[in-house]
Amino acid sequence: MSYTNQLVEVDGLTQSFGGRRVLRDLRVSLPPGIHALLGPNGAGKTTLINILSTLIRPDAGRARVLGLDVYADRTQLRQKIALTGQYAAVDEALSGTENLDMMGQLFGLSRSAARRRGGLLLDQFGLTASKSAKVSTYSGGMRRKLDIAISLIAEPELIFLDEPTTGLDTRSRQALWDEIHRLADRGTSVFLTTQYLDEAEALADQILVLDDGRIVAEGTADELKELVGGAAIQLHDGAGHLQVEHATDGTAADVSRTLAELATQHPHLAVTVRKPSMDEVFLQLTGQPTEGASS
Numbered sequence: 612m613s614y615t616n617q618l619v620e621v622d623g624l625t626q627s628f629g630g631r632r633v634l635r636d637l638r639v640s641l642p643p644g645i646h647a648l649l650g651p652n653g654a655g656k657t658t659l660i661n662i663l664s665t666l667i668r669p670d671a672g673r674a675r676v677l678g679l680d681v682y683a684d685r686t687q688l689r690q691k692i693a694l695t696g697q698y699a700a701v702d703e704a705l706s707g708t709e710n711l712d713m714m715g716q717l718f719g720l721s722r723s724a725a726r727r728r729g730g731l732l733l734d735q736f737g738l739t740a741s742k743s744a745k746v747s748t749y750s751g752g753m754r755r756k757l758d759i760a761i762s763l764i765a766e767p768e769l770i771f772l773d774e775p776t777t778g779l780d781t782r783s784r785q786a787l788w789d790e791i792h793r794l795a796d797r798g799t800s801v802f803l804t805t806q807y808l809d810e811a812e813a814l815a816d817q818i819l820v821l822d823d824g825r826i827v828a829e830g831t832a833d834e835l836k837e838l839v840g841g842a843a844i845q846l847h848d849g850a851g852h853l854q855v856e857h858a859t860d861g862t863a864a865d866v867s868r869t870l871a872e873l874a875t876q877h878p879h880l881a882v883t884v885r886k887p888s889m890d891e892v893f894l895q896l897t898g899q900p901t902e903g904a905s906s
């Protein structure tokens with residue numbers, strides 16, 4: 612396979628800090644699109660994003676992004692990507708508009724183009740009323756939104772977003788999801804990390820599950836659910852209350868056998884086949900619940 616056609620191409624990537632391995636022999640190959648890296652605290656998500664976005668030189672192995680080596684070609688690569696890190700990086704002494712103007716022009720937009728695009732982004736993220744105030748007066752969520760708006764200003768080929776919606780309210784989270792879909796429609800790729808399965812499921816073409824420095828699963832949300840197996844058969848009464856739930860291995864043979872048994876015992880109850888939730892998948896793959904999971 613040609614490297615140049617892939618968005619991200621990682622082979623044998625290893626990273627240690629102080630003798631401790633935090634990424635272990637990663638092998639990843641992703642086409643253009645929206646990709647989510649999902650994993651618990653300390654899994655290595657930020658480390659991988661920092662390597663792919665040229666901030667850290669990897670210890671061993673190779674990593675190419677947009678066909679360019681993340682170390683040897685880093686100057687060229689930096690012109691094609693944008694990164695919103697896990698912690699806000701905005702200039703406190705400037706206003707929202709001034710931050711966007713400055714970064715837009717740094718990325719090569721004209722002053723008027725930066726102002727126009729910045730205005731649209733401020734509006735989309737609900738920051739218009741505060742656009743002239745200094746960032747030092749912004750709340751944490753407002754800084755986060757501005758930080759993400761800055762990444763989006765130049766419409767790069769690929770945007771890295773490290774936990775972009777952590778700490779955002781529902782409206783801003785939705786605004787970001789909408790913006791990510793809009794960018795994808797226009798051909799920009801997105802590589803994001805998240806602890807929210809619903810976010811990975813809503814946005815990503817491909818989900819990578821990272822746990823303790825290893826990719827433990829990879830696929831679409833549906834493929835990950837299949838991997839964990841078992842569709843469960845549920846029987847509900849007329850009022851919609853769950854009466855019986857039976858696990859299966861998800862194969863046609865097992866589902867039909869289980870259903871036949873249940874039908875003799877509960878002939879009048881309504882049947883639903885339920886796939887495991889993403890939270891259940893995550894729990895099974897990593898041994899820990901996601902942040903914000905209800906159970």
Ligand SMILES: Nc1ncnc2c1ncn2[C@@H]1O[C@H](COP(=O)(O)OP(=O)(O)OP(=O)(O)O)[C@@H](O)[C@H]1O
Pocket residue numbers: 628629633650651652653654655656657658659697
């Ligand atoms: N510069 C560093 N020096 C030493 N250890 C580090 C450094 N950066 C990360 N680590 C360690 O590497 C491991 C992975 O960290 P990383 O920040 O990549 O995890 P993460 O998946 O982004 O976690 P979180 O969900 O908490 O953001 C952690 O154990 C962390 O302590």
Ligand SMILES: [Mg+2]
Pocket residue numbers: 656657658697773
């Ligand atoms: Mg992190």
